[in-house]
Amino acid sequence: MAKIIDVAKRAGVSIATVSRVTNRQGNVKKSTEQKVLEAIKELNYIPNFPARxxxxxxxxxxGMVVPDITNPFFPIVFRGAESVVKQEDYTIILCNTFEDEYEEMRYLSILEAKKVDGILLIKAPPRSGNEQYMQKLNNLPVPIVYVDRLPKLQDIPAVVADNIGGGYAATTHLIKLGHRNIAIITVQYPLSVHRERLQGYVKALREHNIPINRFYIKQGASTIEEGTSLGHSLINMKDRPTAIFVTNYKMTIGLMRALEMAGLQCPEDISIVGYDDFEWENVFHPRLTVVAQPARQMGQTAAQLLIKILRDGVDSLPNKRVILSSELKIRESCGIYRQNKLGKP
Amino acid sequence: MAKIIDVAKRAGVSIATVSRVTNRQGNVKKSTEQKVLEAIKELNYIPNFPARxxxxxxxxxxGMVVPDITNPFFPIVFRGAESVVKQEDYTIILCNTFEDEYEEMRYLSILEAKKVDGILLIKAPPRSGNEQYMQKLNNLPVPIVYVDRLPKLQDIPAVVADNIGGGYAATTHLIKLGHRNIAIITVQYPLSVHRERLQGYVKALREHNIPINRFYIKQGASTIEEGTSLGHSLINMKDRPTAIFVTNYKMTIGLMRALEMAGLQCPEDISIVGYDDFEWENVFHPRLTVVAQPARQMGQTAAQLLIKILRDGVDSLPNKRVILSSELKIRESCGIYRQNKLGKP
DNA sequence: ATGATAAAGGAAATCGATTACATAAAATGG
DNA sequence: CCATTTTATGTAATCGATTTCCTTTATCAT
Known part of the structure; x- marks a missing residue:
C-alpha cells in the first residue's frame, strides 16, 4: 500500500504538499498539484484513515445501534440514515443489541473506543437495576441522537414517531366506524413507544366517552405466538371486542392467525388496525388498515440532526426533539359496526 | 478522554507497562498490574483504536457490503455474521449498495481506506463494460469472502447456497405431484444465484423427460409488480401451467396477487413453490411451500471463513468455496395434478 | 530596482498507542 | 557469594498522516 511518503517521492515534493493536495486546502501551484495527482493515481494512493x-x-x-436488524422496521431506518450520511462520506458501524441493554452497553463502549464521530441509538429496553447507566450514556464523549425510542431524560437530541398520535388515529378511526368494544394488543416493554400508543388509544376512548375496559388491554411479548394467544383470549371473551388495534407487526401476524383459526372473517366479523406498513404486508387477506410509521424519514432526520451536531455542536439545534407524524393508511380490514351481526353474542 | 500517559502517571509506571497490562502479555508484577488496573478504572481508560x-x-x-438491507434476506445474513465476529471483538461496517456496482466500488475503496481487516461481500450485479473491476477486486489488499452471489472467478473464498439444488428440489417436488406444465418466474439479473435456480429447474425437467417450454420461463425485475405481471402472462396462456416455481420472495408476493385477481385458488387451481422462508410469510393463504435458504448459516459460515483467513491466511482454508444446502419446506401451496380439473382448458 | 506582501513548499512536531531494545531487579545455581 | 538467567520495567523509535512554523520564491506597487 502506497503511503504519503511514496507519493511525495514520486512527485518530487514533500509530504506536506501531498497532504495539502489531498485535503485541497490551496496554496499549491497548479503544476505541482498536477504532479501530485498523477503520482497519487499511479500509486493508487488512498490516505490511511486511522492514521489521519x-x-x-x-x-x-x-455508529448505529439497533435492537434487532431482522425486524424490518430497522433496516428502513438504517437505509434512511445511510442515504444521508453517505453524502458527507460517513460510513456506519451497525450494532445489533438483541434488545439487550447489556449488549448495548458493550457496543457503546466499543464504539467509543473506535472513536466514531457520533452515534444513532435505538435503545434496548432498560433493565431494572441499571438506572445509573442512563447517566453514563448521557456523559459519553461522543454525540448521540436517540431514534424511535425515547429515554426519560429531557433535552437530549431525539427523533421519534408520534406514537400517541398513531394510537389515537387508529382508535378514532374505529370509533368513527361505530365500534365501542375496541381492544388493544400491545407490547409490555418498558418503552415509550408502546406506552404512548396505548396512551393514544386511551385518549381516543376518553374523548368519546367510551369507558375503558381493562380486560380489553392485552400486553405481552412482541412475537407472533403472543399475538395469536392474546388474540385468542380476546376472541373468547364473553363480550368479545368488535375491533382490535394491534400496535406491532409481529403480533398482527399472530392475531390474523388467531382470527383464521377461530373462523372469524375480517372485516365482517371483526375489524383490525395494525401497526407498521411493510411492502410485503400486501399479502394479507384483507389488506390491513395500519398506522404507518415514517421509518425512513426517522433515519434521515436523525442522521441530519447528528451531522448538524457534528458540524456546529449540540447547542446549534433549534429543537432537540423531533416528532414525526405517523399516518393512518385506510385499507380493507375495518368494517362498520353492525349491531345485529356483532356485539354481545 | 484519558490517554495511556494519564494512566501511566496515575499508576506511577511507564506507558509501556500500561500497554503490557491492557494487552495482557505478561511480564508484569502482580502488584503493579493491580495499580495499573486501578488507574485504568479510575480514569475510565479505553485504548484508542485508531491509534493502536x-x-x-x-x-x-x-466491512459487509450488501445490495439491499431492506430485503429481509440480508439482515439475517448480517446477524449470522455479526454473531460470529463479535466473539472475536470485531465490529461491522455495513454498506448498502442498492444493487449498484458503482456504489459497491465506491464503498470498497472507502473500506480499504478505513483499513478494515476483511470484507464480506454480497456483490451487486456486474455492469457491462465494467469487467476489469473484478480484477481490481481480486487484488484488493484486504481479504474478501464472497457471500451468496458468486462471481465467475475461480478459487476465491466464497459461501453460497446450493441454488441449483434449490431449483431442482422445487421442480422435482412439483413433478412428483404429477405436474408436467411447470413454469418458472425468475430474475434476469446477471447473477449466479438466479441462473442456477433456473438451471436446477431445467435439470429436473430434463431428468424426467419433460420438454422445456421456453414460454414457461419468465424472467424480469425482482419486484412485486413484475411478479404480478409475469404471473398474469402465465395465467393467460392458452396452455396455462398447472404449477409455478417463483425464485424470489418479492415476485412471489406479486404472483399471489395475480392469482387472487384472476380468481384462481391455490393449490386447487394452481400449485406454487416460492423461494426464501421468512417468519412473516406465515400470513400467506395458503402457507407456501418454499425453498428455504440457509441465510443465517451463510452469514455465520462466511464470518468464520473470514476470521480463519485473518488468523492463518487464505491458504489455510481446506476448501475455499462452501456450498450450503437449501431446504424444501413442504406446506400447503402445492396440490396433486388432476387431469380433469386442470391441464388443457 | 526595491521593499512589502502573498503564494508555495519544506522540516519537524504531533496525534496515542505498541514494541524493540536496554537496563535494573530478582531469582537461580554451583 | 558471585555469575547467570529470568523477570520486570523504562526509553525511545515507530506507525502514517496533518499541521504549525518557517523559508523561499513570486508578485506587485512605488
Whole structure:
C-alpha cells in the first residue's frame, strides 16, 4: 500500500504538499498539484484513515445501534440514515443489541473506543437495576441522537414517531366506524413507544366517552405466538371486542392467525388496525388498515440532526426533539359496526 | 478522554507497562498490574483504536457490503455474521449498495481506506463494460469472502447456497405431484444465484423427460409488480401451467396477487413453490411451500471463513468455496395434478 | 530596482498507542 | 557469594498522516 511518503517521492515534493493536495486546502501551484495527482493515481494512493484520525480527530464513521436488524422496521431506518450520511462520506458501524441493554452497553463502549464521530441509538429496553447507566450514556464523549425510542431524560437530541398520535388515529378511526368494544394488543416493554400508543388509544376512548375496559388491554411479548394467544383470549371473551388495534407487526401476524383459526372473517366479523406498513404486508387477506410509521424519514432526520451536531455542536439545534407524524393508511380490514351481526353474542 | 500517559502517571509506571497490562502479555508484577488496573478504572481508560491500529495494523473492524438491507434476506445474513465476529471483538461496517456496482466500488475503496481487516461481500450485479473491476477486486489488499452471489472467478473464498439444488428440489417436488406444465418466474439479473435456480429447474425437467417450454420461463425485475405481471402472462396462456416455481420472495408476493385477481385458488387451481422462508410469510393463504435458504448459516459460515483467513491466511482454508444446502419446506401451496380439473382448458 | 506582501513548499512536531531494545531487579545455581 | 538467567520495567523509535512554523520564491506597487 502506497503511503504519503511514496507519493511525495514520486512527485518530487514533500509530504506536506501531498497532504495539502489531498485535503485541497490551496496554496499549491497548479503544476505541482498536477504532479501530485498523477503520482497519487499511479500509486493508487488512498490516505490511511486511522492514521489521519490521530491529527484530525475524525473517523468519518458513525455508529448505529439497533435492537434487532431482522425486524424490518430497522433496516428502513438504517437505509434512511445511510442515504444521508453517505453524502458527507460517513460510513456506519451497525450494532445489533438483541434488545439487550447489556449488549448495548458493550457496543457503546466499543464504539467509543473506535472513536466514531457520533452515534444513532435505538435503545434496548432498560433493565431494572441499571438506572445509573442512563447517566453514563448521557456523559459519553461522543454525540448521540436517540431514534424511535425515547429515554426519560429531557433535552437530549431525539427523533421519534408520534406514537400517541398513531394510537389515537387508529382508535378514532374505529370509533368513527361505530365500534365501542375496541381492544388493544400491545407490547409490555418498558418503552415509550408502546406506552404512548396505548396512551393514544386511551385518549381516543376518553374523548368519546367510551369507558375503558381493562380486560380489553392485552400486553405481552412482541412475537407472533403472543399475538395469536392474546388474540385468542380476546376472541373468547364473553363480550368479545368488535375491533382490535394491534400496535406491532409481529403480533398482527399472530392475531390474523388467531382470527383464521377461530373462523372469524375480517372485516365482517371483526375489524383490525395494525401497526407498521411493510411492502410485503400486501399479502394479507384483507389488506390491513395500519398506522404507518415514517421509518425512513426517522433515519434521515436523525442522521441530519447528528451531522448538524457534528458540524456546529449540540447547542446549534433549534429543537432537540423531533416528532414525526405517523399516518393512518385506510385499507380493507375495518368494517362498520353492525349491531345485529356483532356485539354481545 | 484519558490517554495511556494519564494512566501511566496515575499508576506511577511507564506507558509501556500500561500497554503490557491492557494487552495482557505478561511480564508484569502482580502488584503493579493491580495499580495499573486501578488507574485504568479510575480514569475510565479505553485504548484508542485508531491509534493502536498504527502499530498493530488491525482495526478489529470488518466491512459487509450488501445490495439491499431492506430485503429481509440480508439482515439475517448480517446477524449470522455479526454473531460470529463479535466473539472475536470485531465490529461491522455495513454498506448498502442498492444493487449498484458503482456504489459497491465506491464503498470498497472507502473500506480499504478505513483499513478494515476483511470484507464480506454480497456483490451487486456486474455492469457491462465494467469487467476489469473484478480484477481490481481480486487484488484488493484486504481479504474478501464472497457471500451468496458468486462471481465467475475461480478459487476465491466464497459461501453460497446450493441454488441449483434449490431449483431442482422445487421442480422435482412439483413433478412428483404429477405436474408436467411447470413454469418458472425468475430474475434476469446477471447473477449466479438466479441462473442456477433456473438451471436446477431445467435439470429436473430434463431428468424426467419433460420438454422445456421456453414460454414457461419468465424472467424480469425482482419486484412485486413484475411478479404480478409475469404471473398474469402465465395465467393467460392458452396452455396455462398447472404449477409455478417463483425464485424470489418479492415476485412471489406479486404472483399471489395475480392469482387472487384472476380468481384462481391455490393449490386447487394452481400449485406454487416460492423461494426464501421468512417468519412473516406465515400470513400467506395458503402457507407456501418454499425453498428455504440457509441465510443465517451463510452469514455465520462466511464470518468464520473470514476470521480463519485473518488468523492463518487464505491458504489455510481446506476448501475455499462452501456450498450450503437449501431446504424444501413442504406446506400447503402445492396440490396433486388432476387431469380433469386442470391441464388443457 | 526595491521593499512589502502573498503564494508555495519544506522540516519537524504531533496525534496515542505498541514494541524493540536496554537496563535494573530478582531469582537461580554451583 | 558471585555469575547467570529470568523477570520486570523504562526509553525511545515507530506507525502514517496533518499541521504549525518557517523559508523561499513570486508578485506587485512605488
Amino acid at each position: 484520525y490521530l491529527k484530525t480527530k475524525r473517523t468519518l464513521t458513525i | 491500529y498504527l502499530k498493530t495494523k488491525r482495526t478489529l473492524t470488518i
